Amino acid sequence: xxxxxxxxxxxxxxxxxxxxxxxxxxxxxxxxxxxxxxxxxxxxxxxxxxxxxxxxxxxxxxxxxxxxxxxxxxxxxxxxxxxxxxxxxxxxxxxxxxxxxxxxxxxxxxxxxxxxxxxxxxxxxxxxxxxxxxxxxxxxxxxxxxxxxxxxxxxxxxxxxxxxxxxxxxxxxxxxxxxxxxxxxxxxxxxxxxxxxxxxxxxxxxxxxxxxxxxxxxxxxxxxxxxxxxxxxxxxxxxxxxxxxxxxxxxxxxxxxxxxxxxxxxxxxxxxxxxxxxxxxxxxxxxxxxxxxxxxxxxxxxxxxxxxxxxxxxxxxxxxxxxxxxxxxxxxxxxxxxxxxxxxxxxxxxx
Numbered sequence: 001x002x003x004x005x006x007x008x009x010x011x012x013x014x015x016x017x018x019x020x021x022x023x024x025x026x027x028x029x030x031x032x033x034x035x036x037x038x039x040x041x042x043x044x045x046x047x048x049x050x051x052x053x054x055x056x057x058x059x060x061x062x063x064x065x066x067x068x069x070x071x072x073x074x075x076x077x078x079x080x081x082x083x084x085x086x087x088x089x090x091x092x093x094x095x096x097x098x099x100x101x102x103x104x105x106x107x108x109x110x111x112x113x114x115x116x117x118x119x120x121x122x123x124x125x126x127x128x129x130x131x132x133x134x135x136x137x138x139x140x141x142x143x144x145x146x147x148x149x150x151x152x153x154x155x156x157x158x159x160x161x162x163x164x165x166x167x168x169x170x171x172x173x174x175x176x177x178x179x180x181x182x183x184x185x186x187x188x189x190x191x192x193x194x195x196x197x198x199x200x201x202x203x204x205x206x207x208x209x210x211x212x213x214x215x216x217x218x219x220x221x222x223x224x225x226x227x228x229x230x231x232x233x234x235x236x237x238x239x240x241x242x243x244x245x246x247x248x249x250x251x252x253x254x255x256x257x258x259x260x261x262x263x264x265x266x267x268x269x270x271x272x273x274x275x276x277x278x279x280x281x282x283x284x285x286x287x288x289x290x291x292x293x294x295x296x297x298x299x300x301x302x303x304x305x306x307x308x309x310x311x312x313x314x315x316x317x318x319x320x321x322x323x324x325x326x327x328x329x330x331x332x333x334x335x336x337x338x339x340x341x342x343x344x345x346x347x348x349x350x351x
Contacts, residue, residue, distance in 0.1 A: 001040035003041070003098045003099055005089065008033070010087065010089070011027060012026060012030070012085065014026055014065065015083050016083055017085075018080055019071070022070070024087075026067065029065070034067065035089075036061075036062045037062065038061070040060075041060075042059060043089055044059075044092040044094060045087065045088070046087075046090045047079075048085060049082070054079075055073075055076045055077065055078060056073045056076045056094070057071055057072075073092075074092055074093060215237045217235060217236045219235075248264060248265060249265045251263055254276075262274060262282075270284050270285075271284070271285040299348070299349050300346065300347070300349075301346075301348075303323075303345050304344050305345075310343070311330060312331065312332055312333065315327055315328070318349070323349075326351055327350055328348065328350065329348050329350050330345055331346050332346045
């Protein structure tokens with residue numbers, strides 16, 4: 001009993017078929033497209049309605065355009081079909097299972113009927129092959145497969161059997177740093193740079209313990225000429241906000257257990273100190289460059305005299321104070337400061 005197949009075997013029903021009929025007819029001349037089973041042979045037949053529902057049948061004989069079938073195969077149920085519904089020889093799970101079973105049965109039968117010398121036994125590890133050279137050729141193995149072991153390095157030896165390790169390193173384009181020990185007690189770290197261990201470099205994100213660390217550069221001239229001389233990137237140390245306009249650029253001073261504060265360039269581009277032990281506030285650092293903006297609204301100025309004539313919250317003209325124009329408010333003062341007769345008053349321009 002064998003499963004039969006034919007290429008592109010399709011047709012259409014010549015007439016109606018009920019759900020118990022075992023002889024079905026295809027249109028004239030289309031029966032020749034299908035195999036002719038005999039002696040228990042068969043082929044899978046799928047009949048398909050226009051709405052997509054189908055029934056798998058098993059055809060066991062064919063007489064011209066009349067097919068003898070077994071209905072409702074492979075979990076399908078017999079259905080009623082109309083003329084011109086499609087009929088096709090399709091590969092089905094049942095047909096494949098039958099092919100597999102036939103192959104197993106044939107293999108078991110032939111192995112049982114032939115002498116053992118027709119086959120290579122697995123337990124012999126190919127020692128019973130008739131021609132080892134022919135077998136190697138069939139596997140595409142080259143002459144290296146039969147060379148003595150001393151011509152090759154063994155994977156299990158991790159390259160320890162190479163005769164000239166220096167030549168091997170050269171072939172791999174490895175430099176002299178590759179032969180230095182790395183780790184605790186080693187001569188040098190594997191990441192040696194400029195004659196220094198990796199431990200001699202500052203590491204991002206880690207606490208560094210340093211003594212006498214120096215950042216050296218001989219490039220920058222006087223500060224006023226650094227940019228014009230093209231040395232803005234050649235200074236001893238650069239701190240940056242990384243291009244984030246909302247970030248300040250500061251360093252932290254920390255006397256552990258006592259005091260900590262920040263010093264740097266704030267987001268308004270003024271040098272300030274503050275934060276941490278000084279609270280959530282900052283204090284501007286005044287310098288000569290600030291003079292250019294002292295007369296803007298909101299700016300603060302100090303006046304020193306011994307008249308004691310300025311009153312907190314009092315308003316004064318800039319001309320009378322020697323500040324130029326605008327209106328200024330006295331926001332505070334110190335009298336007899338430092339044991340002298342001088343008064344120090346603080347003014348803020350409001351218009």
